[in-house]
Amino acid sequence: MEKTSTLDIIIESFRCSHQRRKFFFFGFLLALPPATLLLLQRVYDITTGTALLEYIRQFPMLSCFFLLWYGITVSFGKSHLIVLLETHKKKSSPKKLLLPLTSFTKALGIDLLFISGLFVITLLVVLPPMTASFFGHTALAPLVLLSELTLLPIFFVGYLLREFTYFYAFLSPLTFKSSLEAGANLFLRQKATCLFFEVHFILLNLLFTFLFNLVMLSIVALSQAVFPLATELFFFLVTLILLSWFEIFKQALWFHFFESIARPKKPASDIPQTLKGEVEMPGV
Numbered sequence: 001m002e003k004t005s006t007l008d009i010i011i012e013s014f015r016c017s018h019q020r021r022k023f024f025f026f027g028f029l030l031a032l033p034p035a036t037l038l039l040l041q042r043v044y045d046i047t048t049g050t051a052l053l054e055y056i057r058q059f060p061m062l063s064c065f066f067l068l069w070y071g072i073t074v075s076f077g078k079s080h081l082i083v084l085l086e087t088h089k090k091k092s093s094p095k096k097l098l099l100p101l102t103s104f105t106k107a108l109g110i111d112l113l114f115i116s117g118l119f120v121i122t123l124l125v126v127l128p129p130m131t132a133s134f135f136g137h138t139a140l141a142p143l144v145l146l147s148e149l150t151l152l153p154i155f156f157v158g159y160l161l162r163e164f165t166y167f168y169a170f171l172s173p174l175t176f177k178s179s180l181e182a183g184a185n186l187f188l189r190q191k192a193t194c195l196f197f198e199v200h201f202i203l204l205n206l207l208f209t210f211l212f213n214l215v216m217l218s219i220v221a222l223s224q225a226v227f228p229l230a231t232e233l234f235f236f237l238v239t240l241i242l243l244s245w246f247e248i249f250k251q252a253l254w255f256h257f258f259e260s261i262a263r264p265k266k267p268a269s270d271i272p273q274t275l276k277g278e279v280e281m282p283g284v
Helices: 006-016 019-042 049-059 060-089 100-133 141-172 175-187 190-225 228-262
Strands: none
Touching: 006 100, 006 190, 006 228, 019 060, 049 060, 049 141, 060 100, 060 141, 060 228, 100 141, 100 175, 141 175, 141 228, 175 190, 190 228
């Protein structure tokens, strides 16, 4: 397996994040839901969890539609972007811009599996503090802290497994179940490397969030001074552009990281297929 440093992965991901215009179409799809959510938060002053719950209570149908739209858009955009990153690596062009319907349903299945799984786990973990709060138990604070400390690594691992399952599902001939198993096996073989990279990934997200907020504060201040009636429009457009690029960059990061740890040490033809967890990755 070739050793690739985290810095090399970041540099390569940055390079390819703006080299193909087709990337931005699917980056746009991935960025559209969060950009819309940020605009709604700004327009309706949704700055706290309580305000968000109140908005959902007032507009339940709209909230359900938004969640459905969010899930479909992310699954569609993510699966296509992964395939485009692979064709970019091979310096080739995709035969078709859009994947078949079966690929889209596979992407939806992956997301539904992980979302429902994490939802059930979250309910089980938060049940003790919810029960303690109902009875006014003195152990509420420790239970809440314990729940948070339990859920944090679970979400970390869940995010990793989802990424790996996506890559195996769309970059190899594996079935849905086999992709999930291969992703889990890869994580188990590379636990320390995966968690080390995910820490860097979180730091990059924090850095982008900081820079993004600085840019948006400047854009809003300038817009209010020059053209106050279009402030929300400028906010939305700039948000959409920045998030579109960042979504491409994030997916490129995971693509190049996955490539660096999933590529076999020997040519695929030399590896016995009976080896558990070792999966031939076409072009990876």
